[in-house]
Amino acid sequence: MHKSLRRALVGVGLAAAGAVPLLALAGFAAADTPTSTATATSSATASATATGTPAASAVTLQIGGGETGITVDLFEPSKVTVKTGTTVTWVNSFTEPHTVTFGNPQGDPTTPLNVTPGTPVQYDGTQSFSSGLFGPGYPPVPGAPPSGTQFSVTFTKAGNYDYFCAIHPDMKGEMDVVDSGTVDTQDDINARAASEYAAGLASLKADEAKAPTAATVTNNADGTKTYTVAVGGPDNPNGALVQYFPPSVSVSTGDTVKWVSNTHEPHTVTFNPQLFQGDPVSAGPTGGPTFDGTGLVNSALIGEGYAATDFSLKFTKAGEYHYICLLHAPSGQLGVVTVSQGTTPPPTKTATGEAPQPPNTGTGTSSSGGNSLWVGLGLLGALFVISGAGVVAVKRHN
Ligand SMILES: [Cu+2]
Structure with missing residues (x-):
C-alpha cells in the first residue's frame, strides 16, 4: 500500500x-x-x-x-x-x-x-x-x-x-x-x-553489461516455445536499469513470451498503452493470457514485493507489437515482439489438406453465400493447419 x-x-x-x-x-x-x-x-x-x-x-x-x-x-x-x-x-x-x-x-x-x-x-x-x-x-x-x-x-x-x-x-x-x-x-x-x-x-x-542479450528459450510440450525476457536489472543502490533484456524478441504464432522481474524496482509490460487509463500503480492486470494485437494488455506492476514477479502472453497473430513500461517509458523502457506465422504443415499433409483460398476480391463476383462458403472452408483449412502443426510438434518431441 x-x-x-x-x-x-x-x-x-x-x-x-x-x-x-x-x-x-x-x-x-x-x-x-x-x-x-x-x-x-x-x-x-x-x-x-x-x-x-x-x-x-x-x-x-x-x-x-x-x-x-x-x-x-x-x-x-x-x-x-x-x-x-x-x-x-x-x-x-x-x-x-x-x-x-x-x-x-x-x-x-x-x-x-x-x-x-x-x-x-x-x-x-x-x-x-x-x-x-x-x-x-x-x-x-x-x-x-x-x-x-x-x-x-x-x-x-x-x-x-x-x-x-x-x-x-x-x-x-x-x-x-x-x-x-x-x-x-x-x-x-x-x-x-x-x-x-x-x-x-x-x-x-x-x-x-551482465544483462541477458537474448531471450531464454524453452520448448513446451505442445510444440510451442516460451521466450523469457528479463525486466529491469538487479537491485542496485545507485539506481535502476529500466530496460527489457532483450528489448526485441522474435517468436512464432502460438509461442509465449514470459517477462520476469527480479528487482524491487517495479515495472509493467503494457501493449497498446494508448488504451490505458488511470493510475499505473493501482491498476490490476488487464488482458491476456493471449494477444492478437488488439486491445489493452497490462501486466500491472511486476517485481519483488509486488503481486507477481512475472507476466506471460501467448501470441496468436503475426505482427510487430510494441510495448512499454508505464512507469519508465519516458526513461526509455520500450520493447517489441515480432510474431511470424507459425510452423507450416509438412508437404504430404499440405497436398491433401491445403486450405482453400478465398476468391480474389479484386476480380471476384461471388455472391455473399459463396463468400460464406469460402470462409467456412477457410476455417476448416485453418483447423487442419493447427492440427497438422500439432502432429509436427509431437513428432519433434518423440
Ligand atoms: Cu519500468
Whole structure:
C-alpha cells in the first residue's frame, strides 16, 4: 500500500510526457540563470550587513540523472555542509521523478506536504515536509515546486539532517548545517556531484553489461516455445536499469513470451498503452493470457514485493507489437515482439489438406453465400493447419 502511494503520481508524469522538452528547457533556464541566485545573495548580504551575521548563500545540488535505459537515483552529492541560512536548491533534469523529503511527514510523501509553492521551505530542523515528486514531465501540482524541476530549502538552524526520496528507498542524503567552520563551495559540490554520479552510473553500466542479450528459450510440450525476457536489472543502490533484456524478441504464432522481474524496482509490460487509463500503480492486470494485437494488455506492476514477479502472453497473430513500461517509458523502457506465422504443415499433409483460398476480391463476383462458403472452408483449412502443426510438434518431441 505504501509503495502504491509512493508511486501514485508516476502516471501523471507519463501522461505529461509530451510536455517534457518544454518543461525541461524551462527547468534548465531556471536552474542556470544566475539572476535569482544573485538576487537572493545580494539581498542576504544586505541583510547580513545590517544585522552583523555571516552572509547567507545559495547552493545548487543535482538530483538523479541517467541515460536512456538507466536511472541514477542519487542525491549529488549525498552529503553537503553549508552555513546556517543557506538556501539549497535541488535540480532534477532527468525523466525519473524524485522527492526531497525531511523528517517523517504524515500522508503521502509523493505529493507536496507542508510546502508553499514557489517559496523555499524555512527549515529549523523540527518540522517534516516533502517536495512531492518532481522532475521534467512533472508539471506543478498544487503545492509543488513552480518549475516542476527544482525544490528549495533554507536551513535556518545548525544541525545534521538526513533526508530521502520517497520512491527510492536507497536514496538518502545528509545536510550538515553549521554556524561556523569550513563549508562546501558550489565548486566543491559540483566536483563531488560529478564523481558520485559517475561512480553510480558506472556501477549500473556494469550491471547492464551482465544483462541477458537474448531471450531464454524453452520448448513446451505442445510444440510451442516460451521466450523469457528479463525486466529491469538487479537491485542496485545507485539506481535502476529500466530496460527489457532483450528489448526485441522474435517468436512464432502460438509461442509465449514470459517477462520476469527480479528487482524491487517495479515495472509493467503494457501493449497498446494508448488504451490505458488511470493510475499505473493501482491498476490490476488487464488482458491476456493471449494477444492478437488488439486491445489493452497490462501486466500491472511486476517485481519483488509486488503481486507477481512475472507476466506471460501467448501470441496468436503475426505482427510487430510494441510495448512499454508505464512507469519508465519516458526513461526509455520500450520493447517489441515480432510474431511470424507459425510452423507450416509438412508437404504430404499440405497436398491433401491445403486450405482453400478465398476468391480474389479484386476480380471476384461471388455472391455473399459463396463468400460464406469460402470462409467456412477457410476455417476448416485453418483447423487442419493447427492440427497438422500439432502432429509436427509431437513428432519433434518423440
Ligand atoms: Cu519500468
